[in-house]
Each structure stands twice: as C-alpha cells, then as structure tokens.
Amino acid sequence: xxxxxxxxxxxxxxxxxxxxxxxxxxxxxxxxxxxxxxxxxxxxxxxxxxxxxxxxxxxxxxxxxxxxxxxxxxxxxxxxxxxxxxxxxxxxxxxxxxxxxxxxxxxxxxxxxxxxxxxxxxxxxxxxxxxxxxxxxxxxxxxxxxxxxxxxxxxxxxxxxxxxxxxxxxxxxxxxxxxxxxxxxxxxxxxxxxxxxxxxxxxxxxxxxxxxxxxxxxxxxxxxxxxxxxxxxxxxxxxxxxxxxxxxxxxxxxxxxxxxxxxxxxxxxxxxxxxxxxxxxxxxxxxxxxxxxxxxxxxxxxxxxxxxxxxxxxxxxxxxxxxxxxxxxxxxxxxxxxxxxxxxx
Amino acid sequence: xxxxxxxxxxxxxxxxxxxxxxxxxxxxxxxxxxxxxxxxxxxxxxxxxxxxxxxxxxxxxxxxxxxxxxxxxxxxxxxxxxxxxxxxxxxxxxxxxxxxxxxxxxxxxxxxxxxxxxxxxxxxxxxxxxxxxxxxxxxxxxxxxxxxxxxxxxxxxxxxxxxxxxxxxxxxxxxxxxxxxxxxxxxxxxxxxxxxxxxxxxxxxxxxxxxxxxxxxxxxxxxxxxxxxxxxxxxxxxxxxxxxxxxxxxxxxxxxxxxxxxxxxxxxxxxxxxxxxxxxxxxxxxxxxxxxxxxxxxxxxxxxxxxxxxxxxxxxxxxxxxxxxx
Amino acid sequence: xxxxxxxxxxxxxxxxxxxxxxxxxxxxxxxxxxxxxxxxxxxxxxxxxxxxxxxxxxxxxxxxxxxxxxxxxxxxxxxxxxxxxxxxxxxxxxxxxxxxxxxxxxxxxxxxxxxxxxxxxxxxxxxxxxxxxxxxxxxxxxxxxxxxxxxxxxxxxxxxxxxxxxxxxxxxxxxxxxxxxxxxxxxxxxxxxxxxxxxxxxxxxxxxxxxxxxxxxxxxxxxxxxxxxxxxxxxxxxxxxxxxxxxxxxxxxxxxxxxxxxxxxxxxxxxxx
Numbered sequence: 001x002x003x004x005x006x007x008x009x010x011x012x013x014x015x016x017x018x019x020x021x022x023x024x025x026x027x028x029x030x031x032x033x034x035x036x037x038x039x040x041x042x043x044x045x046x047x048x049x050x051x052x053x054x055x056x057x058x059x060x061x062x063x064x065x066x067x068x069x070x071x072x073x074x075x076x077x078x079x080x081x082x083x084x085x086x087x088x089x090x091x092x093x094x095x096x097x098x099x100x101x102x103x104x105x106x107x108x109x110x111x112x113x114x115x116x117x118x119x120x121x122x123x124x125x126x127x128x129x130x131x132x133x134x135x136x137x138x139x140x141x142x143x144x145x146x147x148x149x150x151x152x153x154x155x156x157x158x159x160x161x162x163x164x165x166x167x168x169x170x171x172x173x174x175x176x177x178x179x180x181x182x183x184x185x186x187x188x189x190x191x192x193x194x195x196x197x198x199x200x201x202x203x204x205x206x207x208x209x210x211x212x213x214x215x216x217x218x219x220x221x222x223x224x225x226x227x228x229x230x231x232x233x234x235x236x237x238x239x240x241x242x243x244x245x246x247x248x249x250x251x252x253x254x255x256x257x258x259x260x261x262x263x264x265x266x267x268x269x270x271x272x273x274x275x276x277x278x279x280x281x282x283x284x285x286x287x288x289x290x291x292x293x294x295x296x297x298x299x300x301x302x303x304x305x306x307x308x309x310x311x312x313x314x315x316x317x318x319x320x321x322x323x324x325x326x327x328x329x330x331x332x333x334x335x336x337x338x339x340x341x342x343x344x345x
Numbered sequence: 346x347x348x349x350x351x352x353x354x355x356x357x358x359x360x361x362x363x364x365x366x367x368x369x370x371x372x373x374x375x376x377x378x379x380x381x382x383x384x385x386x387x388x389x390x391x392x393x394x395x396x397x398x399x400x401x402x403x404x405x406x407x408x409x410x411x412x413x414x415x416x417x418x419x420x421x422x423x424x425x426x427x428x429x430x431x432x433x434x435x436x437x438x439x440x441x442x443x444x445x446x447x448x449x450x451x452x453x454x455x456x457x458x459x460x461x462x463x464x465x466x467x468x469x470x471x472x473x474x475x476x477x478x479x480x481x482x483x484x485x486x487x488x489x490x491x492x493x494x495x496x497x498x499x500x501x502x503x504x505x506x507x508x509x510x511x512x513x514x515x516x517x518x519x520x521x522x523x524x525x526x527x528x529x530x531x532x533x534x535x536x537x538x539x540x541x542x543x544x545x546x547x548x549x550x551x552x553x554x555x556x557x558x559x560x561x562x563x564x565x566x567x568x569x570x571x572x573x574x575x576x577x578x579x580x581x582x583x584x585x586x587x588x589x590x591x592x593x594x595x596x597x598x599x600x601x602x603x604x605x606x607x608x609x610x611x612x613x614x615x616x617x618x619x620x621x622x623x624x625x626x627x628x629x630x631x632x633x634x635x636x637x638x639x640x641x642x643x644x645x646x647x648x649x650x651x652x653x654x655x656x657x658x659x660x661x662x663x664x665x666x667x668x669x670x671x
Numbered sequence: 672x673x674x675x676x677x678x679x680x681x682x683x684x685x686x687x688x689x690x691x692x693x694x695x696x697x698x699x700x701x702x703x704x705x706x707x708x709x710x711x712x713x714x715x716x717x718x719x720x721x722x723x724x725x726x727x728x729x730x731x732x733x734x735x736x737x738x739x740x741x742x743x744x745x746x747x748x749x750x751x752x753x754x755x756x757x758x759x760x761x762x763x764x765x766x767x768x769x770x771x772x773x774x775x776x777x778x779x780x781x782x783x784x785x786x787x788x789x790x791x792x793x794x795x796x797x798x799x800x801x802x803x804x805x806x807x808x809x810x811x812x813x814x815x816x817x818x819x820x821x822x823x824x825x826x827x828x829x830x831x832x833x834x835x836x837x838x839x840x841x842x843x844x845x846x847x848x849x850x851x852x853x854x855x856x857x858x859x860x861x862x863x864x865x866x867x868x869x870x871x872x873x874x875x876x877x878x879x880x881x882x883x884x885x886x887x888x889x890x891x892x893x894x895x896x897x898x899x900x901x902x903x904x905x906x907x908x909x910x911x912x913x914x915x916x917x918x919x920x921x922x923x924x925x926x927x928x929x930x931x932x933x934x935x936x937x938x939x940x941x942x943x944x
Binding site for chain 2: 062063169170171172199200201202203204205207208211226228229230232233234252253256257266267268269270271272285286287288289290305
C-alpha cells in the first residue's frame with residue numbers, strides 16, 4: 001500500500017476496456033450577440049480514448065480544453081453529437097438513451113469544491129443512505145452498516161454520520177464527497193480537480209486516500225487536473241487536451257519525461273518547480289492566450305502560441321499519430337507535424 | 346548606521362474584533378524588504394498572509410484592525426498616517442494587484458482610461474498626455490495592438506489580459522513596492538507562467554520590490570529571493586528561497602515540502618506514499634496554546650503545548666519559530 | 672446571533688394579531704354582528720366601549736377582534752396558495768429550462784403587467800363577493816414574485832456540486848427538486864410569502880372597501896372602513912381603529928419579512944462557517 005518501489009501498474013492490459021470513446025464529439029449551439037446567428041462551440045471534437053479496469057487516466061488541460069464536457073458526456077449528462085461511448089460493454093452513444101440508474105452504479109464523480117458539493121441541509125447519513133434506498137437497498141440495518149463501513153473507509157468516524165456539512169473542515173468534506181461517490185460501488189470514478197480547492201497541507205491526505213481506495217476496491221479513475229505534479233503522481237496513463245482535441249497521450253513516463261507535443265512541453269515548463277535541474281528554456285514556453293473554443297485557430301489549434309510553428313501548422317490539422325513504440329502496448333501518441341523533432345534534447 | 350529598509354514590518358498584530366472579544370488573527374509578524382528585493386509570504390487560507398498585505402496597504406476594514414507593532418516605509422511609520430496620506434502612498438509608492446482582476450477593475454470604464462487615471466491622479470498629467478502614456482504602458486505589459494486595446498472594457502479581455510492591465514495600472518507611477526496577492530491563482534498555468542515572467546522583468550527593470558503572497562510554495566520560491574512561511578497568524582520560518590526548499594527548518598515547512606507531489610519525483614523515486622500533515626488548520630478563534638502547530642506536529646513535546654517558541658535566528662538572517670527545529 | 676429590531680417589532684405585532692384572532696371568541700365583549708343596539712349608536716371611545724360604537728350600536732373593539740380572524744385567514748390561505756403555485760412553476764421552469772421556462776416566464780410577466788388588484792377585482796366580479804371567492808381571487812393572482820425568486824434560486828443552485836452529484840447518483844428530476852433544491856431556498860420563499868401576506872391583507876381591505884370582498888355585516892377591517900366612509904368627519908373612530916389594525920398588521924408582516932431575510936439569507940449564514 002505504501003511501498004516505496006514502483007510496482008507495475010495493476011492494470012490488466014489485456015482486459016477489455018472499461019470505458020471506450022470512439023471519435024467522441026460534443027458540439028453546442030451558442031447564440032450570438034443580440035440573438036443574431038448561432039455559432040457552433042466544439043467543446044469536444046473527435047476524441048478516442050480508453051480506460052482499462054484498475055487504471056488511472058490523467059486528463060490534463062486548461063480552460064476551454066473540453067475536459068469538463070468530456071466528463072459530463074461519460075456520465076451521460078450531455079448527449080454526444082457524434083461518436084460512441086462504451087462503458088462496461090454498453091453503448092451510451094447519441095441514439096441509446098442511457099439508463100441513469102444503471103449508469104450511476106457504474107460511473108461516479110468526485111467534485112472540486114468540497115463546500116458546494118454537499119447539500120448543506122442533509123446530514124452525512126442522509127447523503128450516503130438516500131442513494132442506497134434509491135437503488136433498492138431497503139433493509140435499514142444494512143443501510144446503516146454500509147454507511148458506517150464507507151465512513152470508515154474514507155477515514156471518518158461513525159458518529160460523523162449524524163452531522164451536517166458545515167461541521168466539517170474542507171478535507172473532511174472532501175472525504176464525505178468521496179464516500180458519496182463510492183457508496184454505490186461504481187467501477188469508474190471521475191475525479192474533477194479533487195484537491196485543488198483544498199488547503200495545501202490537506203492535499204496529500206486526499207491523494208493518498210484516493211490511491212488507497214483505488215487499490216483496495218479495484219477502481220478506475222479519470223483524474224482531471226491542471227496540477228501536473230498530482231497527475232504524474234497518480235496516473236498510469238495521461239491524455240493532454242487543448243481546445244477540444246487530444247494533443248498527446250501515453251504512459252505517464254512518456255508524457256512527463258519525453259513529451260512530444262509543444263503544448264505538453266509548455267505545460268511542463270510553466271510549472272514553477274524549485275527542484276528542476278535546469279530552468280525551462282524559452283523554446284518550451286507558450287506565448288499569448290488560449291483562444292476561444294468558439295473560434296479556434298485554423299490548422300493546429302495551438303499554432304498561434306507555438307514556439308516552433310511552421311507555415312504548414314496554420315493550414316493543416318495534425319493527426320494523433322504514434323510517435324514511438326511505447327513500453328508494452330501503452331503507446332505514445334502526439335498530434336504535431338513535428339513530433340519527431342521535439343524529442344528529448 | 347545603514348539606511349532603513351524599503352519596508353519594515355515589526356511585531357505586527359492584527360485583531361479580529363468579535364462580538365465579545367478580540368482574537369489575534371496575526372501576531373508577532375516581522376520582516377524586512379530591501380529596495381528592489383523580491384519577498385514571498387506563503388501560507389494556507391486563513392493563515393493571515395492576505396490581511397498582512399492589506400494592512401501594509403492601509404486597507405484593513407472592520408472587523409479587522411491593526412492591534413500593535415509598526416509598518417515602516419523607508420523608516421517612516423505608515424500605519425498611523427491619516428487616510429488621505431495613505432491614499433497618496435497607494436498607487437504612487439506602494440501598488441497592489443489582486444487574484445481576480447475583474448473585481449479590481451471598473452467594469453464601466455475603458456481600460457486605457459483606468460491606466461491614464463493613475464498619471465492624472467498621481468502625477469498631475471493632462472488627460473491627452475496620460476492617454477498616450479496609457480498606450481505605452483499597455484505596450485510594456487505586452488498587450489498586442491495597445492492602441493486598439495485601450496478602448497476595450499474589462500469584460501472584453503481574457504483573464505490573462507486583465508491581469509496585464511492590472512500590472513500596467515500598478516506599475517504606472519513607478520512604485521517602490523508591488524504587493525501581489527495570489528496574482529496568478531485564477532489563471533491557467535501556461536498563462537500564469539507568462540504573467541509571472543512579465544511581473545518579474547518589469548519590476549527588475551524599474552527597481553520595484555515585490556511582496557508576493559501565495560499558497561503556492563513552488564511559485565514563490567521560484568520568483569522570490571527570500572520567503573517567509575506563515576501558519577495560524579505567525580511567521581514560523583523565514584529563509585532564502587532555495588534554502589526553504591532544500592533545508593526547511595520548521596516541521597510545518599518540512600511537512601509541506603514533503604507532502605507536495607513534485608514533477609519528476611515519481612520517475613526519480615517511484616510512487617511513494619505522500620507524507621501527510623495530520624489534522625486541519627485551526628480557526629482563528631481556536632488557536633491552540635503554546636506553539637500553534639503543536640496539535641499537528643509529530644515532534645511536539647510538553648514544552649510545545651505551553652510555551653510559544655521564540656524566533657531562533659538562522660545563519661543567513663533567516664529565522665525559525667520552533668522548540669525542536671532542524 | 673444578533674436579534675434585529677425589525678424582527679422583534681414585526682414578530683411582536685404579528686403575534687399580537689394572531690393571538691387576538693385566535694382568542695377572538697373569548698376576548699371580544701359582544702357578538703360582532705348580532706349585538707346591534709341602536710340605543711348605543713355612535714358612542715365615542717370611552718370606558719364603556721373601548722373603541723366606541725358604530726351607527727348600529729355595535730362594539731368596534733369586538734368587531735376589530737373578529738376582523739383579525741378574517742384578515743389573517745385571507746392572508747395566510749391565499750399566500751399558501753400563491754406560494755404553491757409560484758414555487759412549483761419556478762422550480763420546474765428553472766430546472767427544466769427550454770420552452771417550459773419561456774412559457775412560465777411569459778405568464779409571469781403577463782401577471783406582473785396586470786395590476787393584481789384589478790385582476791382580483793375581475794375574478795371577484797365573476798365569482799361574486801364572499802370569503803371563498805376572495806381566497807380564490809387573491810390566491811391565484813399574486814404568485815409572480817414567488818415564482819421569480821424560486822426560479823432565480825434554482826438557476827444559481829443547480830450548478831452546485833451537490834445537485835450535479837444527485838443527478839449522477841440517478842435521482843429523478845422531482846426528487847432533485849424537492850430534496851436538493853427546495854430545502855436550500857426555503858428562506859427566500861418564506862420571506863416573499865410573509866411580505867405577500869401583508870399585500871393580501873391590504874388587497875382584502877381594498878376589495879371589501881369597494882364592496883366586493885367581505886360583505887357587511889361581517890366584520891372585515893376593509894368592510895368596516897367602507898361602512899365608515901360617510902361618517903369620517905362626524906365619527907372618526909369608525910375609520911381610525913380598523914385603519915390602525917390594518918396598518919399595524921401589514922407593517923408587522925413587512926418588518927417580519929425583512930427581519931427573516933436577514934437571518935435566512937444563505938449568504939450571510941454561509942460566511943460564518
């Protein structure tokens with residue numbers, strides 16, 4: 001559990017993926033100013049991704065990259081415009097209307113803000129017991145037992161069950177949020193920035209807890225975060241998104257030690273890390289601001305900010321192609337015309 | 346005797362006035378910032394770092410009030426100055442930028458006018474001259490096509506652009522000290538990196554000192570020469586930035602550094618369980634007796650529970666407040 | 672927690688009105704309708720008749736005491752009806768959005784554009800005078816504010832994590848509305864209902880004054896004012912006491928509503944934590 005050596009990921013690489021996205025796209029129609037004309041917001045635009053049982057997939061990106069929309073689509077809360085979402089073998093694509101209760105027992109979510117994510121008028125017991133009742137557990141003793149067991153699992157005491165959210169600190173609230181996400185025994189948990197709203201001295205507690213629970217319960221995570229340190233620490237594989245597309249994905253080692261997309265390099269260069277051996281070079285840094293997803297740049301969406309842009313990048317959209325044969329079948333893919341030139345220097 | 350430092354905060358106490366009693370939200374805080382120096386104040390929410398910054402700006406409002414100590418700008422006490430004089434200091438000699446520029450900018454006024462206002466108010470410039478200088482100021486913070494941008498309203502700009510405008514306003518009159526309270530927390534990381542570089546370059550060029558307030562130890566250690574770590578209203582440790590990361594002396598700082606999953610750590614050492622700091626940050630009304638960190642500290646002994654540790658000087662002019670430091 | 676003056680004064684005034692209404696049969700000196708005695712007509716306030724008597728020799732004090740029953744019944748029942756209509760429409764409109772939201776918004780705006788008194792007047796004209804038609808008229812015409820407040824609350828609450836979490840846990844729409852949303856906006860709804868009660872009592876008085884509400888000889892404060900119209904110079908106590916009763920009760924409800932807003936406002940409460 002707290003071993004100091006790197007164990008091989010507990011990923012059954014040959015197992016069927018728990019979650020599979022094929023060419024997933026979610027487009028919104030947005031009204032223009034004064035209601036004149038509608039424009040298309042391509043929040044998620046053609047994404048292939050899979051999460052295997054027991055795996056933690058890190059999803060990295062900045063505002064407007066589409067990671068939140070992706071999460072909503074996976075949970076069946078927004079319908080895809082195009083493509084397929086298969087969870088545990090079931091297709092919940094655009095025509096198959098998902099059964100929300102069955103979905104609830106498969107995919108759950110841990111939220112960013114522990115203050116807004118708990119109903120202030122409900123005790124912890126009610127927050128945890130209501131979903132059980134809704135999903136057909138009617139025996140009061142069993143409900144009480146499962147609530148107590150779940151509280152113990154996330155590091156809370158049984159007497160906490162009778163309390164209201166305002167009686168807890170931020171870290172404890174996040175533990176309650178995690179307990180709520182796990183009470184229905186889901187297989188996939190989407191963690192949306194689960195520590196970024198917490199005090200710095202509390203974050204390690206929650207990160208450790210999430211990793212322990214993953215191993216004990218055999219969970220899969222999609223770990224959405226902009227904190228690359230957290231993503232590197234927790235993920236087995238990492239996908240980097242920019243303006244609705246995946247620009248690079250691969251095993252955590254490939255992404256962090258040998259990033260091939262200039263945007264990934266810019267992200268890493270932007271982390272203020274006093275332990276870094278050599279300061280980030282200007283070659284890695286991104287310029288300017290993220291464009292609006294309503295009006296993304298032509299060609300490669302990153303080209304206006306890219307330190308190694310060529311003419312080709314402004315017209316031709318790069319495909320997500322394999323850059324090397326990765327370790328095992330994990331693979332390393334990047335969407336850059338010059339991915340071969342951006343290798344480790 | 347050498348010249349006084351640019352800013353000297355000595356034994357500062359800030360009270361939170363409650364219904365029936367007052368609590369010391371900040372107590373015994375002392376630090377000095379030299380001309381052109383970069384100084385970081387790090388801590389978690391509620392540790393008192395932001396209200397320390399506000400007290401320097403003379404911006405504390407009820408129920409917060411300075412309860413003791415001194416704030417000196419080049420040897421002159423400023424905490425007791427009449428409001429009019431403090432207002433004159435703000436903007437001209439001390440400037441501040443905030444976490445959310447949208448709340449600090451006037452939404453009904455073009456950004457160029459808000460910059461120009463600084464020249465008119467503090468330097469007696471005429472509006473047309475001030476307008477030209479506003480364009481120049483926007484160019485300096487690297488806003489593209491500044492001639493057009495001066496006419497934009499704050500809501501038409503992105504978060505990063507707004508923070509650039511805030512920096513332009515703050516640095517307009519060439520202040521001696523820039524107080525930056527979490528200036529990049531609301532921004533995306535790649536934008537954050539650019540803003541930080543910009544701030545650092547402009548201040549270095551103008552000889553402006555920076556007091557950087559942040560919860561992000563890594564960010565502060567990257568920008569600042571010296572760093573003070575605050576916990577529960579006290580400075581628990583102050584050191585040079587690289588030393589605070591490599592040889593932290595206070596158990597709290599040590600815990601923070603060890604608990605951060607740093608990039609590259611997993612490749613170097615494998616996935617280790619992160620060191621945890623037990624418990625939670627106490628509320629202002631419930632600060633423990635003795636050392637305020639003692640309930641969460643694995644080194645705490647009886648003396649820590651009764652006696653508030655005094656500041657022990659460290660080699661390079663730093664200090665640590667712990668009975669069992671090192 | 673500091674108890675605010677408006678809460679105390681408003682609460683006291685409303686409590687007095689409620690107690691008086693409930694205890695009317697015991698604290699009234701005479702029957703408000705039957706005990707007419709022309710021998711006692713138009714006696715000014717004094718030791719025998721505290722508030723004086725009217726042209727038919729009825730005790731004004733007793734009539735005011737019984738009038739409290741009618742005013743409060745009208746205020747409470749019509750406001751409960753308004754709250755149910757307004758909250759249901761506001762909840763569903765805010766949560767579902769789309770064409771239903773547009774439709775509810777349109778109807779709300781129409782209701783707000785028609786003066787509610789005129790609307791109630793029209794309904795009364797169709798239904799005829801009387802307590803039941805009064806309750807129907809006032810209970811159907813003043814829900815716009817509840818609806819708007821509820822909808823605004825839903826819009827701000829529905830993006831909260833716990834509402835999202837409920838959806839992800841498989842809660843149905845109505846379960847989310849009634850277990851997650853409604854309990855967290857009960858404060859503003861109560862405030863609006865309290866203020867609406869004052870408005871309903873005023874509306875009852877106005878309608879009765881116009882002869883469309885409670886008909887004489889039954890003692891509503893509005894109908895008492897209406898009867899007193901001709902004697903306002905010769906027997907001013909006939910108008911002063913019912914007017915004062917309306918004034919103090921409505922003032923009390925408005926102060927109470929303001930005071931409740933101060934302590935129920937979720938924002939001022941959240942900041943403490």
